[in-house]
Amino acid sequence: MLGIIPHTIDQYLRTRVPPEARAGILGRAGFPDGQTFRLDTEYDDEACCALVDAIAAETGTTTEAVFDEISAFFLDWAERTFSGFFKVAPDTRGFLLLQPEIHSSLACGLRASGQRKVADKFRVEALPDGVRMHYRSSNRLGYFYCALARCLAARRGEVAEISFLDGDVDSAAAIIEVRLKPALAA
Numbered sequence: 001m002l003g004i005i006p007h008t009i010d011q012y013l014r015t016r017v018p019p020e021a022r023a024g025i026l027g028r029a030g031f032p033d034g035q036t037f038r039l040d041t042e043y044d045d046e047a048c049c050a051l052v053d054a055i056a057a058e059t060g061t062t063t064e065a066v067f068d069e070i071s072a073f074f075l076d077w078a079e080r081t082f083s084g085f086f087k088v089a090p091d092t093r094g095f096l097l098l099q100p101e102i103h104s105s106l107a108c109g110l111r112a113s114g115q116r117k118v119a120d121k122f123r124v125e126a127l128p129d130g131v132r133m134h135y136r137s138s139n140r141l142g143y144f145y146c147a148l149a150r151c152l153a154a155r156r157g158e159v160a161e162i163s164f165l166d167g168d169v170d171s172a173a174a175i176i177e178v179r180l181k182p183a184l185a186a
């Protein structure tokens with residue numbers, strides 16, 4: 001996985017938990033002492049996913065709660081770092097339609113096989129009031145998709161109503177519908 005996600009998770013750890021807890025979490029996920037994460041480097045998918053399980057175990061919460069927190073932290077960072085993407089698509093539906101393209105463009109520095117891997121994870125279809133996402137990844141991060149979509153919508157005064165047409169939050173292949181409503185009308 002591209003370093004952006006593990007790097008953000010690590011920034012989250014550095015600001016939210018004491019150094020001993022961070023060391024425990026990295027160790028539990030199989031990373032050596034002193035591990036740092038670069039944005040432009042690829043890291044092992046399984047170890048990155050294990051980070052979230054390790055945070056949940058060490059802090060006594062659920063992986064869903066960790067993904068919800070990381071999503072908010074990630075969007076704070078992404079809005080500062082990639083403000084251009086957010087300006088192009090100020091509403092949630094527009095951003096979710098652009099999201100696969102954003103991922104593919106960030107993967108440009110990878111080898112061809114790595115680029116394909118990132119591009120194959122997401123295929124989006126437009127709906128009049130939202131998007132239908134075809135997600136396919138052995139990382140099974142459908143919950144992360146939903147958490148990010150909900151968080152993004154909340155920041156834009158919208159509510160994301162999410163349903164699975166196929167698979168579920170833990171599936172390697174899922175079809176996820178996100179329908180957006182103004183927060184006041186929800």
Ligand code: HEM
Nearest residue numbers: 001002004078082085099106118137139141144145148149
């Ligand atoms: C500017 C905003 C964003 C940036 C810079 C960004 C960047 C990234 C990067 C670099 C990865 C790792 C890709 C890989 O190596 O396979 C990733 C993974 C992911 N992103 Fe984003 N992302 C953004 C917004 C979003 C949004 C809004 C969503 C969902 C609504 C989303 C959903 C996901 C999911 C589900 C994964 C994990 C995919 C997997 O490995 O199965 N991202 N993102």
